[in-house]
Amino acid sequence: MKTTIKDVAKHAGVSFKTVSRVINKENGVAKDKIEKVEAAIMALNYLPNQNARRLRGKSTNIGFMYDNPNSNYVITMLHGILAKCRERNYELIVHPCQSADKSAYDEIILTVQRSMIAGVILTPPMSEDSVLLEQLDKANIKFVRIISSATPPQDIERTIYVNDRLAAYQITEHLIKMNHKKIAFFNGDIEHKSSVERLKGYQSALQDHGIELNPKWVLEGRYSFESGMARAKDMLAYSEVPTAIFACNDEIAAGALFAARMVGVDVPAQLSIAGFEDSPFSRQTWPSLTTAKQPNDLIAGHAAETLIDMVSSRPADEPIEHDHGYLPEVLVRQSVIELPA
Amino acid sequence: MKTTIKDVAKHAGVSFKTVSRVINKENGVAKDKIEKVEAAIMALNYLPNQNARRLRGKSTNIGFMYDNPNSNYVITMLHGILAKCRERNYELIVHPCQSADKSAYDEIILTVQRSMIAGVILTPPMSEDSVLLEQLDKANIKFVRIISSATPPQDIERTIYVNDRLAAYQITEHLIKMNHKKIAFFNGDIEHKSSVERLKGYQSALQDHGIELNPKWVLEGRYSFESGMARAKDMLAYSEVPTAIFACNDEIAAGALFAARMVGVDVPAQLSIAGFEDSPFSRQTWPSLTTAKQPNDLIAGHAAETLIDMVSSRPADEPIEHDHGYLPEVLVRQSVIELPA
DNA sequence: TCAAACGTTGACAACGTTGTCCCAATAAAT
DNA sequence: ATTTATTGGGACAACGTTGTCAACGTTTGA
Numbered sequence: 001m002k003t004t005i006k007d008v009a010k011h012a013g014v015s016f017k018t019v020s021r022v023i024n025k026e027n028g029v030a031k032d033k034i035e036k037v038e039a040a041i042m043a044l045n046y047l048p049n050q051n052a053r054r055l056r057g058k059s060t061n062i063g064f065m066y067d068n069p070n071s072n073y074v075i076t077m078l079h080g081i082l083a084k085c086r087e088r089n090y091e092l093i094v095h096p097c098q099s100a101d102k103s104a105y106d107e108i109i110l111t112v113q114r115s116m117i118a119g120v121i122l123t124p125p126m127s128e129d130s131v132l133l134e135q136l137d138k139a140n141i142k143f144v145r146i147i148s149s150a151t152p153p154q155d156i157e158r159t160i161y162v163n164d165r166l167a168a169y170q171i172t173e174h175l176i177k178m179n180h181k182k183i184a185f186f187n188g189d190i191e192h193k194s195s196v197e198r199l200k201g202y203q204s205a206l207q208d209h210g211i212e213l214n215p216k217w218v219l220e221g222r223y224s225f226e227s228g229m230a231r232a233k234d235m236l237a238y239s240e241v242p243t244a245i246f247a248c249n250d251e252i253a254a255g256a257l258f259a260a261r262m263v264g265v266d267v268p269a270q271l272s273i274a275g276f277e278d279s280p281f282s283r284q285t286w287p288s289l290t291t292a293k294q295p296n297d298l299i300a301g302h303a304a305e306t307l308i309d310m311v312s313s314r315p316a317d318e319p320i321e322h323d324h325g326y327l328p329e330v331l332v333r334q335s336v337i338e339l340p341a
Numbered sequence: 342m343k344t345t346i347k348d349v350a351k352h353a354g355v356s357f358k359t360v361s362r363v364i365n366k367e368n369g370v371a372k373d374k375i376e377k378v379e380a381a382i383m384a385l386n387y388l389p390n391q392n393a394r395r396l397r398g399k400s401t402n403i404g405f406m407y408d409n410p411n412s413n414y415v416i417t418m419l420h421g422i423l424a425k426c427r428e429r430n431y432e433l434i435v436h437p438c439q440s441a442d443k444s445a446y447d448e449i450i451l452t453v454q455r456s457m458i459a460g461v462i463l464t465p466p467m468s469e470d471s472v473l474l475e476q477l478d479k480a481n482i483k484f485v486r487i488i489s490s491a492t493p494p495q496d497i498e499r500t501i502y503v504n505d506r507l508a509a510y511q512i513t514e515h516l517i518k519m520n521h522k523k524i525a526f527f528n529g530d531i532e533h534k535s536s537v538e539r540l541k542g543y544q545s546a547l548q549d550h551g552i553e554l555n556p557k558w559v560l561e562g563r564y565s566f567e568s569g570m571a572r573a574k575d576m577l578a579y580s581e582v583p584t585a586i587f588a589c590n591d592e593i594a595a596g597a598l599f600a601a602r603m604v605g606v607d608v609p610a611q612l613s614i615a616g617f618e619d620s621p622f623s624r625q626t627w628p629s630l631t632t633a634k635q636p637n638d639l640i641a642g643h644a645a646e647t648l649i650d651m652v653s654s655r656p657a658d659e660p661i662e663h664d665h666g667y668l669p670e671v672l673v674r675q676s677v678i679e680l681p682a
Numbered sequence: 683t684c685a686a687a688c689g690t691t692g693a694c695a696a697c698g699t700t701g702t703c704c705c706a707a708t709a710a711a712t
Numbered sequence: 713a714t715t716t717a718t719t720g721g722g723a724c725a726a727c728g729t730t731g732t733c734a735a736c737g738t739t740t741g742a
Contacts, residue, residue, distance in 0.1 A: 015692045052728035054392040071416040261627045281622040393698035
């Protein structure tokens with residue numbers, strides 16, 4: 001038998017409404033009663049029934065929708081979001097989905113409505129699909145999204161952005177400073193904005209350092225080990241082989257590493273490889289991967305905070321500045337070697 | 342303005358209770374009315390308010406508590422559980438925790454009570470902590486746990502078990518069949534029952550094949566890359582070096598692989614390495630790891646199903662047979678080589 | 683001294699659903 | 713024809729909370 005607000009009221013010798021006031025920190029309750037009520041709450045180990053609360057008032061659920069095969073990314077985001085939810089006493093509905101199947105969108109919207117979710121957090125690639133965003137707006141569902149962008153997006157109040165372009169620029173620049181001039185780029189899924197951004201960063205770094213881009217060395221592909229392996233195998237059979245590969249993420253880099261080993265090319269002695277994302281295994285390959293680390297926990301926390309502020313309709317404490325978005329940090333490890341000048 | 346059950350009733354020309362009956366598939370409603378009500382539900386795009394439902398009736402939340410640093414494991418379990426939850430119309434509260442900090446237990450129990458969670462799913466290592474289990478029982482919280490065991494546990498009705506011992510036996514046997522006789526064992530966290538079980542499997546495989554166990558080759562450690570690397574570095578400096586390593590999981594194996602490469606030992610030519618768990622990266626190391634794959638999605642789904650049956654207090658459809666628990670499957674890849682007989 | 687104002691408190695309705703009960707209409711049995 | 717089951721469906725309470733409003737006692741100002 002659960003203890004209810006009325007049990008507390010009886011125990012404290014007040015009406016149950018007064019107990020409600022104390023719980024919700026409304027003002028207009030005498031101090032001695034507050035103490036009595038709090039004592040009663042302690043004594044009875046009372047916990048408000050969230051369902052009743054939600055029935056009467058507003059929803060305190062938010063959703064996390066994702067369509068990303070990378071476990072590590074998802075878990076990091078999840079933990080960042082959960083931490084904020086606990087802090088703010090919100091509950092999280094986790095909802096993995098396949099955005100490939102566009103009928104999934106209806107299902108998402110249905111889920112949101114059914115679960116009385118106040119708003120959702122979207123991550124790439126779903127966060128970049130304008131069809132989905134429009135549908136959400138039409139269904140009047142609030143959301144905060146995380147995207148890849150080099151400049152503040154228009155809807156900055158509900159968008160957290162990560163400056164992949166600048167980070168890719170820095171990685172490329174790092175390769176150039178190590179005297180690499182023949183630098184290949186292995187792209188990820190072209191539908192992901194991050195891959196486009198990373199390519200742009202690569203391109204402008206080359207340009208700024210007066211290195212001509214060889215289009216044969218810019219390879220399309222996917223964000224997968226297999227893609228990296230296949231592209232590297234192709235490329236290593238070229239008549240002119242680059243001295244370095246900038247892979248759009250660590251999986252691709254690991255695939256390239258694997259292929260290099262298969263055909264007997266030594267990394268980094270004969271070929272340098274850089275990745276992106278700082279996946280856990282990037283530290284554990286041989287050689288370990290030079291890569292860029294994204295502060296995903298911070299990003300997720302920020303997104304959750306923004307969403308909760310939005311749906312609890314109280315003004316955000318102090319709008320967090322985003323002058324340049326979140327900037328991944330370059331991690332120098334062993335897979336890139338310096339060439340003689 | 343949300344549409345409620347009464348709007349539907351008005352639209353269908355029946356009382357709202359009848360609508361409730363239709364929704365809950367209670368019998369005692371004429372067919373024509375059922376059709377009318379269903380049409381009205383469609384027309385108004387009505388969705389029952391879950392909070393009101395839960396307030397009146399039982400909780401439809403279950404919890405997933407975990408304390409496992411392995412993202413891939415967690416995500417796989419999560420998805421297995423979520424799939425069942427959707428099917429059965431339950432909601433999942435995800436709750437990562439640090440079981441190291443024993444005060445976390447109170448917090449878990451508090452969370453369960455606050456969120457009106459009907460029951461929780463526990464994974465190793467938490468699922469093996471008798472203190473936690475006792476506290477849950479005392480707090481009258483239902484749970485289903487997943488553990489490592491070679492025989493059916495006493496509380497079989499709320500325990501799903503994975504036969505790590507037999508799988509480890511099979512991996513070891515595989516090594517023996519490849520003519521390895523000097524086989525080292527790199528253990529994981531000794532507090533995890535899985536590591537104890539895997540060690541036992543290793544031991545009895547050796548015994549059954551008349552190979553004497555060299556205690557110097559059984560090394561304590563943790564379930565981590567660093568542990569595998571350190572142990573391998575130590576071991577490769579021994580006067581007598583084994584021809585194969587059976588690592589308690591893939592991370593350890595990857596660490597050993599890394600160390601071998603560091604000191605110039607060729608894998609698999611000079612040293613075979615087998616892992617355990619089939620982590621995604623185990624396919625992507627060079628050479629790819631021979632390992633054992635656990636059917637984690639099935640296991641998680643089974644756990645969720647068992648728990649939901651338990652808390653919805655309806656007898657399980659047909660109790661699923663577990664004669665020997667779930668058996669991981671040996672995956673032969675490249676990191677183990679056959680020795681001349 | 684009385685009225686107005688204030689701070690404090692409680693009675694009651696409402697949220698949207700499900701469970702209980704009971705009544706009406708029909709079918710079956712006498 | 714009358715009674716007895718059986719079925720369908722409605723009225724109402726209940727779940728545990730918050731919002732609204734009125735009433736209370738006390739202080740303040742005229």
